[in-house]
Amino acid sequence: MIQKLTETERNAGLQELKDWQPSAGRDAIRRAFKFRNFSEAWGFMNRVALLAETQDHHPEWSNVYNRVEILLTTHDCDGLSERDLKLARAIDRLLA
Numbered sequence: 232m233i234q235k236l237t238e239t240e241r242n243a244g245l246q247e248l249k250d251w252q253p254s255a256g257r258d259a260i261r262r263a264f265k266f267r268n269f270s271e272a273w274g275f276m277n278r279v280a281l282l283a284e285t286q287d288h289h290p291e292w293s294n295v296y297n298r299v300e301i302l303l304t305t306h307d308c309d310g311l312s313e314r315d316l317k318l319a320r321a322i323d324r325l326l327a
């Protein structure tokens with residue numbers, strides 16, 4: 232069973248992932264993305280979807296035209312885990 236991050240691990244993760252914010256009211260992190268148009272937003276979502284499948288870890292997300300919002304949390308432990316940090320790092324690398 233996957234473990235929730237401790238407070239120390241959580242803080243270290245948030246410090247490292249500077250573009251991600253803690254989600255208000257949930258043990259989760261979120262990041263908002265803005266692209267030039269829908270096509271670029273959708274292309275990004277496709278790439279994230281493939282990443283999510285390889286990690287067997289899936290985002291909660293929304294898309295409105297050129298904007299994408301991603302929330303990461305781990306349902307299996309009802310909170311933030313190392314799996315969320317791993318997926319967030321991989322998403323950031325897609326854009327680097």
Ligand SMILES: C[C@H](O)[C@H](O)[C@H]1CNC2=NC(N)=NC(=O)C2=N1
Pocket residue numbers: 287288289290304305306307308
């Ligand atoms: C059976 C399967 O491996 C699990 O249900 C995975 C799938 N993707 C998941 N994604 C997320 N975000 N949290 C999970 O706990 C989770 N669990």
